[in-house]
Amino acid sequence: MPFLLLVMLTLTCLPRDWPEPPDWLGTAGSAVLPWAVAACFGAVAWLAAWGWRRELRRDASARAAVIQRFAVFRRWHVYAYLAAFFLVVCFGGWGWLVAGQLIRGDLVIPGIDLVLLSPLFGGLLLTWAAYHPLEKALASSSALPPDNFPGPLTYLALQSRHNFLLVAPPLLLMFVQQALFAAWPELQRSQLLLPLVGVGLLASMYIGIPWLLRLLLGLVPLPDGPLRQRLLATARQLSFRFNDILVWDTRHTIVNAMLTGPLPWLRYVIVTDRLLVEMSPEEIEAVFGHEVGHVKHHHLLFYFGFLLASLLAVIGVWKVAVDVLHRPELESWLSQQWPQAAAWLQAYEVLSMLPLLGFLGVYIFVVFGFLSRRCERQADIYGCRTVSVPVFIEALEKVARLNGISRERPGWLMSWQHSTIARRVDFLQKMAADPDLEPRFQRRVGLVKWGMLLSLGAVLAALGPDKLWEVLGKLGN
Numbered sequence: 001m002p003f004l005l006l007v008m009l010t011l012t013c014l015p016r017d018w019p020e021p022p023d024w025l026g027t028a029g030s031a032v033l034p035w036a037v038a039a040c041f042g043a044v045a046w047l048a049a050w051g052w053r054r055e056l057r058r059d060a061s062a063r064a065a066v067i068q069r070f071a072v073f074r075r076w077h078v079y080a081y082l083a084a085f086f087l088v089v090c091f092g093g094w095g096w097l098v099a100g101q102l103i104r105g106d107l108v109i110p111g112i113d114l115v116l117l118s119p120l121f122g123g124l125l126l127t128w129a130a131y132h133p134l135e136k137a138l139a140s141s142s143a144l145p146p147d148n149f150p151g152p153l154t155y156l157a158l159q160s161r162h163n164f165l166l167v168a169p170p171l172l173l174m175f176v177q178q179a180l181f182a183a184w185p186e187l188q189r190s191q192l193l194l195p196l197v198g199v200g201l202l203a204s205m206y207i208g209i210p211w212l213l214r215l216l217l218g219l220v221p222l223p224d225g226p227l228r229q230r231l232l233a234t235a236r237q238l239s240f241r242f243n244d245i246l247v248w249d250t251r252h253t254i255v256n257a258m259l260t261g262p263l264p265w266l267r268y269v270i271v272t273d274r275l276l277v278e279m280s281p282e283e284i285e286a287v288f289g290h291e292v293g294h295v296k297h298h299h300l301l302f303y304f305g306f307l308l309a310s311l312l313a314v315i316g317v318w319k320v321a322v323d324v325l326h327r328p329e330l331e332s333w334l335s336q337q338w339p340q341a342a343a344w345l346q347a348y349e350v351l352s353m354l355p356l357l358g359f360l361g362v363y364i365f366v367v368f369g370f371l372s373r374r375c376e377r378q379a380d381i382y383g384c385r386t387v388s389v390p391v392f393i394e395a396l397e398k399v400a401r402l403n404g405i406s407r408e409r410p411g412w413l414m415s416w417q418h419s420t421i422a423r424r425v426d427f428l429q430k431m432a433a434d435p436d437l438e439p440r441f442q443r444r445v446g447l448v449k450w451g452m453l454l455s456l457g458a459v460l461a462a463l464g465p466d467k468l469w470e471v472l473g474k475l476g477n
Helices: 002-013 026-058 059-093 094-102 114-140 152-163 166-183 185-189 193-216 226-237 274-279 281-296 299-325 328-337 342-347 355-386 388-400 420-432 437-476
Strands: 244-248 257-260 268-272
Touching: 002 059, 002 114, 026 059, 026 226, 059 094, 059 114, 059 299, 094 114, 114 152, 114 166, 166 274, 185 193, 185 420, 193 257, 193 268, 226 244, 226 281, 244 274, 257 281, 257 388, 268 274, 268 281, 274 281, 274 388, 281 355, 281 388, 299 437, 328 437, 355 388, 355 420, 355 437, 388 420, 420 437
Parallel strands: 244 268
Antiparallel strands: 257 268
């Protein structure tokens, strides 16, 4: 879901030229339509959740079937809502209306993206509010007591924090960019400064994400005590530099840990409240060691460099292909043959992004997913060194069980960045039985990393400095 919202943000916020709505809809209809769509999808979610709650009250043994049907419905409901919202923005006049009110020539009023996405956010909040009673009813028959289940407002806050986690940084970045251009309009017209602004904003976002996460997730330091002292001692033993260990209050709904921050003074290890309750100190130390492994293998810096180079390479190659295939006479022919062609060609900027985003998504899913799974395995090995192979495997298995993740078939959303638990455990057991396996694996991963970086470097060199500067200018704008 967070990744899908990031795609929707790209589709709806980067274009600025939208076609006018149909004559029968008009300006008033364009303003009402996105909110009406949000209300309809919220009503559908409420009806579905209400029906399943009635089924649970009649037959408690139907819980497993309800959970399965609810998961399928929830996934396809959000897919349909995102598609409907995009159509409303593109062809229902909502994008045209917002752009007409908040764009003055080359100047974009700061906050336009929040206004554009506000119906989407409103519809999601209505949907989550409809799901809350059902999820509370499902929790009443699980290991989590219903009294501990979050209340409606807390539940909405948790859903918002979790699902908008990837969207918040780029939204803030675009707001800052628009504020800079509003204060200094000459920046937007400078061929020299515009790319530098884009790179500077990307670097600032990457460095400042830990602060933003701490604010968005309401993170607090791990209280002083035996566990904190144990983890700090482990960090000293591993020569691991970081700022603090922070706790994410999920109302005991998530078992997870993560690392954020490329710089030591802005680096945090984040653990959830349920992980602290459900796992032993030794297992928590194993999870901590896994996060340390990401730093020791320089994964954060590698990810940033790889993704930035990939973005430049993919967009650069795409622009070269578009320039080669672009035929002005095609637009002239369409205008003559099709009277409404002009209006549709206004949407071309949006529609032409779909193949690019699709290709970029496949590239990230396949190539970055492949690299990420190898990096996660490197972090697993480091976690085993921190404690022991059996303890780390038990921690891995426990995290999967507590989160309800299938050991063999977790689904592509769970396994595109991480291998399945079964494969990770099998590799660690083989490594424990064969000491020569690890150095061979580490050499292969090193060759893959350098091979990918050198390949991207060759593509960027082939594009040339002029094309790269043009792409950087587009990113800055």
